[in-house]
Amino acid sequence: xxxxxxxxxxxxxxxxxxxxxxxxxxxxxxxxxxxxxxxxxxxxxxxxxxxxxxxxxxxxxxxxxxxxxxxxxxxxxxxxxxxxxxxxxxxxxxxxxxxxxxxxxxxxxxxxxx
Amino acid sequence: xxxxxxxxxxxxxxxxxxxxxxxxxxxxxxxxxxxxxxxxxxxxxxxxxxxxxxxxxxxxxxxxxxxxxxxxxxxxxxxxxxxxxxxxxxxxxxxxxxxxxxxxxxxxxxx
Numbered sequence: 047x048x049x050x051x052x053x054x055x056x057x058x059x060x061x062x063x064x065x066x067x068x069x070x071x072x073x074x075x076x077x078x079x080x081x082x083x084x085x086x087x088x089x090x091x092x093x094x095x096x097x098x099x100x101x102x103x104x105x106x107x108x109x110x111x112x113x114x115x116x117x118x119x120x121x122x123x124x125x126x127x128x129x130x131x132x133x134x135x136x137x138x139x140x141x142x143x144x145x146x147x148x149x150x151x152x153x154x155x156x157x158x159x160x
Numbered sequence: 161x162x163x164x165x166x167x168x169x170x171x172x173x174x175x176x177x178x179x180x181x182x183x184x185x186x187x188x189x190x191x192x193x194x195x196x197x198x199x200x201x202x203x204x205x206x207x208x209x210x211x212x213x214x215x216x217x218x219x220x221x222x223x224x225x226x227x228x229x230x231x232x233x234x235x236x237x238x239x240x241x242x243x244x245x246x247x248x249x250x251x252x253x254x255x256x257x258x259x260x261x262x263x264x265x266x267x268x269x270x271x
Contacts, residue, residue, distance in 0.1 A: 050203070079258070088164070089204075089249070089261040102257040136204070145253030146192050146211065151203040 048073065050139050050152035058158045064125040067155045071118050071139030078120040079144050080112060084133045092135075094144060095120050124157075132159045162186055164252045166262035173240050173269055180236045181265040183250030187231035194251040194259060195224055195235055204249060207235075240269040 051070045059065050071078050080092040091104035095114035112122040118139075124131055134156050138149035165184040173179050185193065195207040208217040213228040221238045237244055247266045251259035 081261075086263075088263040089251075089259075091258045091260065094257050102255065104258065138204075143256040145256035145258060146209065148206040148209055149194070149259070150206070151196075153203050 050137060050150050052135075052137055052152040052155050054155060055153065056156050056158075058160065059127050060160050061127055061129060063127050064123060065127060065157060066121055066123045067135055067137075067157075069120045069122075069137035069139075069152055071120070071137075072150055075139035075141055075150070076118050077140045077142055077144050078114060078118065079138045079140075079149065080120070080122050081136045081138070082106075082133045083136065084130070089136065092122065096142070127159045129159050132157060162252060162254060162260040164250060164260050164262040166248075166250055166265050168265060169263070170266040171268070173267070175241060175269055175271050177240050177269075178236065178238045179240055179267065180234050181248055181267075183233045183235070183252075183262055185231050185233070185250075185252035185260075186254070187229060189254040190228045190231075191253040191256050193226055193228075193233050194253070195233070196249040196251065197246045198249055198264070199246040207248075237267075240267070242269045242271055245269050 077096045079094040081089040094102045098114045114120045134154045136154045138151045140147040192211045196204040198204040210226040215226040224235045226233045247264040249264045251261045
C-alpha cells in the first residue's frame, strides 16, 4: 500500500507570493490533517479535512487555507507569504477520526521564504 | 491552545541503558494520547494510540503507560540501541479531530 505523498518536497518563494502544497493520502483514508513545524516549535495543527469538509482548524491566520477533493487528496494554500512561514509542512492521513486513530505522515514539504 | 509538555527536552544514553520520557497534558476532556517516533530525514511514525486510563501498550522494547486522571504518560525504552535515536513526540487530542503535539524529546543512543 502506497504511503502518504506530498509535493513538492522543497520550495523557495519570496515574500508576498503565494504557494500551494499538495498531499495524497493513503488509499481508503478520508481524513487529511496539516501541520506546520518551525525551528524550536512542536508540530502546530493547521486544519483537518474529511469528505471535502473542514472539520477543525488551528490557530493560524486566514492566509492559510486548504481544501480537499472528492478523491481525498488535499491542498493547502498560503497567500502573501511572510518570512515566518518558512517551515516544514506535514500532512497526515487516517480513516476517519485522526484524534483516535493512528495518523500516517507524509515526508513533508520544506518551504523557504526569502 | 492545549499545553502538552514533554521532558526531558533531550537525552543522551549509552547503548544498553533503559530510559523513559514524560508527557504531560490537560486532564480534562481527554480523548486520546498518541506517541510518535521521528527519525531525521524521515516521516513521524506512530508508536501508540492510547484512549483509556491505565492503558499500557508495548511494541518490542518500547512501552507506554497512561494516566488520564492526573494528565501524564510515560514512554519507556528498555536496552536502548543506536537505532532508537530519534525525537519522540507525544500528542493529545480532546476532540477526536485534532492533535496537539509537544515539542518532543530528542534521544541519542551511542555505542
